[in-house]
Amino acid sequence: TFTAELENKNEDQGSLNDENSSERSFVGRSSCNDVHTLAFPSISTSDFQFDLEKASDIIVDSVSDFLNKFDSVRLVLVDLSDKSKILSLVRKKAAKKNIESNKFFTFVGDITQLYTKGNFRCNVIANATNWRLKPGGGGVNAAIYRAAGDSLEIATKERAETLSPGNSVVVPLPSSSPLHLREGVTHVIHVLGPNMNLQRPNYLKNDYVEGCKILRDAYSSLFENFASIFK
Ligand code: AR6
Numbered sequence: 381t382f383t384a385e386l387e388n389k390n391e392d393q394g395s396l397n398d399e400n401s402s403e404r405s406f407v408g409r410s411s412c413n414d415v416h417t418l419a420f421p422s423i424s425t426s427d428f429q430f431d432l433e434k435a436s437d438i439i440v441d442s443v444s445d446f447l448n449k450f451d452s453v454r455l456v457l458v459d460l461s462d463k464s465k466i467l468s469l470v471r472k473k474a475a476k477k478n479i480e481s482n483k484f485f486t487f488v489g490d491i492t493q494l495y496t497k498g499n500f501r502c503n504v505i506a507n508a509t510n511w512r513l514k515p516g517g518g519g520v521n522a523a524i525y526r527a528a529g530d531s532l533e534i535a536t537k538e539r540a541e542t543l544s545p546g547n548s549v550v551v552p553l554p555s556s557s558p559l560h561l562r563e564g565v566t567h568v569i570h571v572l573g574p575n576m577n578l579q580r581p582n583y584l585k586n587d588y589v590e591g592c593k594i595l596r597d598a599y600s601s602l603f604e605n606f607a608s609i610f611k
Contacts, residue, residue, distance in 0.1 A: 417454040418606045419491055420506035421520045422466040423598050424573030428508075428580065434592055436469035442599035443484050444477055450607060455484045456502060462488045491520060492527035495563045502565065504609060506602055509570040511542055511582065513549070524568060528559040532568060543572040545582070546597030550605045569605050573598045 422439065424430035443455050459467050467486045474484060489498040491505050507524045510517055513536050515525035525532055531554045540549045548571040553560045560566060574594035575583045584591050 416610045417502040418504045419456045419458050419502040423508045427519045429576040438595045440473040446603040457486045458491045492523050504567045506569045528557045531557045546594040548601040548605050571602045
């Protein structure tokens with residue numbers, strides 16, 4: 381079962397009483413209870429319109445492969461609503477595959493407010509980005525840039541100008557960023573998944589052979605980049 385999310389709910393409740401102390405307690409912190417935690421949204425399944433059944437299979441396979449290789453890590457799939465179809469598909473398939481529920485679980489909440497609203501600490505978050513690595517555009521990309529302030533755009537430009545589908549890039553978040561200060565997020569990993577939305581550039585014309593390959597590449601790039609942060 382996926383109860384780990386509830387266990388995390390009350391961690392560090394005390395420090396929330398004093399806003400300043402909770403902010404201070406995060407600066408320079410790189411792990412959550414010595415466990416490196418990556419929170420990630422379901423790449424490509426909203427604006428990019430990727431099929432949810434296929435995406436949930438790929439998420440569960442990719443998570444399972446990664447967790448077989450690493451200890452002391454947690455992966456957390458996040459979505460905004462408790463009615464999220466992708467969260468329930470992934471929960472069901474992860475349970476079937478016997479993935480350890482303390483190492484991988486789902487969490488309902490805004491990925492930019494996991495600590496302040498959800499009392500759940502994640503030091504690394506993933507973003508479902510666009511090929512130009514630009515702010516805005518809606519979805520989780522707009523939310524992350526909004527929450528992180530200008531410093532994320534500047535730090536991103538230092539790392540890369542564009543991204544090809546199936547790839548990701550790690551961006552260290554300056555400690556002055558509100559997302560770092562308030563939420564304890566030290567790194568954002570931008571991930572570009574396959575695009576099935578014909579209103580967006582480079583759409584795949586329903587080619588799910590290519591689409592699935594790109595989505596698998598996107599998750600392995602994301603998880604490898606996450607591991608590279610603490611290796
Ligand atoms: N917190 C957690 N999950 C979220 C949040 C949030 N604040 N906002 C959205 N989600 P999407 P894509 C979930 O559309 O399909 C952008 O415009 C959402 O419910 O953000 O990869 C970019 O610039 C869904 O489960 O990303 C790209 O052009 C998941 O995040 C394009 O959209 C991904 O939804 C990328 O499209």
